[in-house]
Amino acid sequence: MRRGIVLSLMILAAPQSLQAQPRQSVWDGVYTEEQASRGQTLFQQSCARCHGANLAGTFETPPLVGRFIPYWEGTTLDVLFDYVSTAMPLDRPGSLGPSANAAITAFLLKANGFPAGTKEFGSGKTISFDAIRPKPQKKSAKPQ
Amino acid sequence: MDRRHLLKNSLALGGVMGLGNGLSGCAATPPPTGPAPVKPSSATPWMDRPPLLAPVRAHADRLFDIKVCIRPFRTKGPNLDVERIGDATVIHNYGHGGSGWSLSWGSADMAVQKAMSFSPRKIAVIGCGIIGLTSAITAQRAGAQVTIYTRELLPRTRSVRANGSWTPDSRIALVSEAPANFGDTWEQMARMSWKTLRQYIGMAGNPIAFTDHYYLSDLPQGETAPLDPDVPPLPTPSWSGAPTQDADFARYDDRIRDLTPRTQILADDANPFPVKYARRGTDLFFNFSEYGHLLTSQFFAAGGKIVMRDFHAPSELADLPEKVVINCPGFAARDWWKDKAMVPVRGQTGWLIPQPEVQYGLTYRNVNTLSKSDGIMVMALEHGDMKGYNNSDETVNRAESERAVRTIAELYSRFPNNPA
Numbered sequence: 431m432r433r434g435i436v437l438s439l440m441i442l443a444a445p446q447s448l449q450a451q452p453r454q455s456v457w458d459g460v461y462t463e464e465q466a467s468r469g470q471t472l473f474q475q476s477c478a479r480c481h482g483a484n485l486a487g488t489f490e491t492p493p494l495v496g497r498f499i500p501y502w503e504g505t506t507l508d509v510l511f512d513y514v515s516t517a518m519p520l521d522r523p524g525s526l527g528p529s530a531n532a533a534i535t536a537f538l539l540k541a542n543g544f545p546a547g548t549k550e551f552g553s554g555k556t557i558s559f560d561a562i563r564p565k566p567q568k569k570s571a572k573p574q
Numbered sequence: 575m576d577r578r579h580l581l582k583n584s585l586a587l588g589g590v591m592g593l594g595n596g597l598s599g600c601a602a603t604p605p606p607t608g609p610a611p612v613k614p615s616s617a618t619p620w621m622d623r624p625p626l627l628a629p630v631r632a633h634a635d636r637l638f639d640i641k642v643c644i645r646p647f648r649t650k651g652p653n654l655d656v657e658r659i660g661d662a663t664v665i666h667n668y669g670h671g672g673s674g675w676s677l678s679w680g681s682a683d684m685a686v687q688k689a690m691s692f693s694p695r696k697i698a699v700i701g702c703g704i705i706g707l708t709s710a711i712t713a714q715r716a717g718a719q720v721t722i723y724t725r726e727l728l729p730r731t732r733s734v735r736a737n738g739s740w741t742p743d744s745r746i747a748l749v750s751e752a753p754a755n756f757g758d759t760w761e762q763m764a765r766m767s768w769k770t771l772r773q774y775i776g777m778a779g780n781p782i783a784f785t786d787h788y789y790l791s792d793l794p795q796g797e798t799a800p801l802d803p804d805v806p807p808l809p810t811p812s813w814s815g816a817p818t819q820d821a822d823f824a825r826y827d828d829r830i831r832d833l834t835p836r837t838q839i840l841a842d843d844a845n846p847f848p849v850k851y852a853r854r855g856t857d858l859f860f861n862f863s864e865y866g867h868l869l870t871s872q873f874f875a876a877g878g879k880i881v882m883r884d885f886h887a888p889s890e891l892a893d894l895p896e897k898v899v900i901n902c903p904g905f906a907a908r909d910w911w912k913d914k915a916m917v918p919v920r921g922q923t924g925w926l927i928p929q930p931e932v933q934y935g936l937t938y939r940n941v942n943t944l945s946k947s948d949g950i951m952v953m954a955l956e957h958g959d960m961k962g963y964n965n966s967d968e969t970v971n972r973a974e975s976e977r978a979v980r981t982i983a984e985l986y987s988r989f990p991n992n993p994a
Contacts, residue, residue, distance in 0.1 A: 479969060489730060490642070490968065501725060501884035509886050517909035521967035 454557045456507060459547020461536030466546060469537030472530050476519050485541050495542055499561045507557035511535050618844035624786070624854065627846050628931040630943060630950055632983040634976040636926045639949065642968045643735030645919040646905040647671040651747035651756045651824070652681060653913065656688055660892025664899045665689050667705055668907045669916060672744030675736060675860050678704045679770035680763030682712040685900050690716050698723060698896035700885065703733035706902035707869050713900065714876040721896060722873070725884040728866045732904055737923055737953055739944060740834075740858035742767070745919055745959055747824040748817055761829045768833055771858065774865065780947060781865035782858065788846075789837060789853040790938040790985070799939045804977065805956050811964075820958045834858075848988035849938070857935065861947040885910060920962030924975030925949035938985050941978045954978040 454460060474483060480491045487493035492501075502510055515531040517523050526534070536551045551557075616623075648669025655666050667685040670677055686709065689697055695718065699710040702724035710720045728734060742764045747756060774782040793799060817823060837855040845852040885891070888911060891899050901907075908916035928949050935944035940956040954974050955961065 490735070492725070497882075500882075502886070505886050513886060513909065521965070521969075523909075523966070 455560045456539055456544045456557060457560060458557075459545050460507065460549070460557050461539055461546055461551040462548065463540075463546045465533050465536040465550045466540040467537075469533035469535070469540075472526070472534050473537050476526060476530075477534065480520060485538075494538055498538075499542060502559050503561040505559050507535070507551070507559055510538070510559065511551075514538075616843050617841035618838070622838060622854075623844050624788075624840070624846045627934055628929065629986050629989075630926065630932055630945070630982060631929065632926065632952075632979050632986055634979045637924045637952075637972075637975055637979060638927055639925040640922065640970045640972060640975050641735035641925070642920065642922045642970055643732045644905045644966055644968060645672045645736075645745055645921055645962075646674070646732070646907070647745050647917045647919045647963075648913070649748045649751040649915045649917060651752045651760075652677075653907070653915075654681070654684055654688075654759075659888050659899075662892050662894065662897050662899050663689075663692055664888075664891055664901050666907075667709055667900055667902045668701075668904055669913075670705060671746045671919065672736070672921070673742050673746045674733060674904075675704050675738060676740050676742035676744075677746075677760075677763045677767050678708040679712065680766035681705060682709040683766050683770075684759075684763065685709055686712045686716050689713060689898050689900055690718070692898050694718055694896070694898035696721070696896045696898075698891075698894050698899045699902060700724070700891070700899060701731075701902035701904060701906075702726065702728050702880065703731040703902065703904050704728070705733075705904065706900075707866075707873065709900045709902055710878060711869060711873050711876070714873070714878060719877065720873075721879045721881055723881050723883045723885070723894070725882065727880070728870060734862045734866065735923070736921065737942075737944070737951060738860040738862055738946065740771075742830070743824065743826045745823055746826075749822055749824050750815070751915070752824045756824070757826050757829065760826045764826075764830050765833075768830070774868070777868070779864035779868075780861055781868050782860055784856050784858055785945070786934045787855045787857045787944070788840075788934060788936040789855070790847050790849045790936055791851045792849055792939075794851060795839075795853070801940065801956050802977065802981070804973075805940075805954075808957050808960055809965075817960065817963065819960065823959045847936075847985070849985070859935075859944060859946065863948045917964055918962075918966035920965040920967060922953070922962075922971060922974055924952040924978060926952060926979070936982075936985075939981050941981045943982060952978045952982065 473481075473485075477494075481487050481494050482491075485494040485498075486496075492498070511531060514535055515524065515526070515528065519525065532551050536546075539551070540546060646669050648671065650669075652669040653666040657664050657666070665685045665688045667681055670681065682705070686697075690713075697710075697713045697718040697720050699706050699713065699720060699722045702710075702722050706722060706724065707728060710722050713720045724731075743760065746760065753759075771782050775784070791797070791799065811818060835856050837853040840846075840852040840854055885903075891901075903910055905916065905918060907913045908918075926949060928947065929945060930947070932945040932950060935942070935951075937943075937955070940954060942951075942953045942955050944951045952975060954977065
């Protein structure tokens with residue numbers, strides 16, 4: 431986790447030449463509102479039974495907000511998508527199709543405050559899961 | 575509770591003991607008058623007569639907790655292999671099925687011996703269930719500085735959703751898939767665990783204790799109680815090679831017969847329960863709260879550290895500062911390590927409000943109870959070892975626990991002083 435924070439800070443503080451390198455993050459609008467909305471419906475049908483309608487989890491079931499972020503920080507989004515696709519729902523793992531799992535992943539991003547964009551999230555992408563929110567615009571517009 | 579006092583009461587009633595008179599519900603019976611009672615002639619020796627037993631208050635509304643776990647069953651037996659991930663050496667220690675609490679210290683000893691052969695100063699342990707925690711403490715005792723990386727602390731791991739009895743060969747491997755030498759490995763583990771557990775017996779709070787267990791039946795020994803009509807049938811196995819009966823699961827308990835007492839058949843006049851057939855054994859069990867607290871305290875007292883972290887790919891282990899890693903993820907190994915030999919085996923326990931005066935467990939009509947410091951555990955056993963196989967539904971089935979409580983309630987309702 432610490433490594434991820436350090437890495438993010440390094441990138442935020444990196445010279446313009448380094449920042450210009452192509453790099454997608456969960457902050458870049460990697461899903462659409464409509465996709466997350468579909469994902470929310472699917473979540474309520476297949477996931478809420480254990481994780482709760484508000485994603486808060488239970489004593490036994492992990493929450494999908496809050497500590498969810500540090501636990502996935504430093505990975506790439508395809509790892510999360512693969513986990514959702516193969517390990518979940520726990521009682522019938524792998525039973526949902528790629529489109530459904532992508533929509534559920536989009537909903538998880540939305541529920542954790544990551545912004546929507548104009549392009550739907552699909553499988554196989556490499557998008558870094560960064561926990562650090564961008565600094566306020568006036569500061570982030572002036573990287574050092 | 576003073577067991578000698580109970581025993582004395584029980585013996586005072588010995589001359590008039592009949593069916594069911596062993597329960598404390600009969601404590602109001604006036605003492606016999608007149609000539610001293612004649613010592614009864616019984617097939618059960620005098621010293622083995624059960625003490626007065628307190629009844630379990632078996633009401634569904636006293637179920638204050640229901641826990642569901644997934645046993646980390648591995649068809650080939652626990653994974654104890656060593657592998658390299660980047661520049662890290664990973665010693666696996668997972669897949670102990672329904673035997674984790676029992677085999678933990680022995681399995682930890684094997685893993686730590688492998689780890690110490692690399693002469694590390696620091697060791698990482700992944701996971702803080704009972705296998706991870708005992709591995710960490712064993713590594714400390716071997717001289718290493720230990721950090722546990724885990725996504726949950728012990729009270730929220732699947733370990734503490736277990737039954738918590740000494741069951742060292744409960745769903746530990748399939749006969750068809752266990753390695754040829756696994757029996758030897760298992761015996762070494764079981765004996766090492768037994769010796770280590772023995773050190774915790776008698777400590778304050780009874781982290782580990784012995785208790786009598788009554789096996790009760792309306793049918794002669796060997797005949798199986800019929801299933802209640804509302805017990806759902808087992809699902810049909812969905813793949814070839816799946817076990818279909820208890821005999822498909824490996825059993826090794828014959829190897830350690832010297833460690834535990836045999837069950838005794840209780841003669842009619844020594845049978846405290848209103849059933850025709852009764853046997854009694856004495857079992858070791860774990861009081862999760864006290865034992866878990868003790869182990870965690872021991873880990874911290876020896877300088878251990880815990881880092882809250884989740885892992886998603888084996889390659890992440892190479893990034894840890896410790897280059898010797900003992901891997902104890904439990905069932906999570908199925909998804910994290912893509913271990914196809916891992917099969918979920920669902921188990922559910924209901925917990926009635928603790929009754930310290932109840933100092934025994936019983937098995938009756940496919941229901942198992944065990945009185946512990948943190949509650950009276952009630953567990954449905956129908957379908958034997960096949961129950962819950964390949965079932966990873968971790969949501970609570972309250973009807974199952976309530977049915978089990980009703981079965982026990984019916985048993986106690988047979989006592990003559992109970993109008994039900």
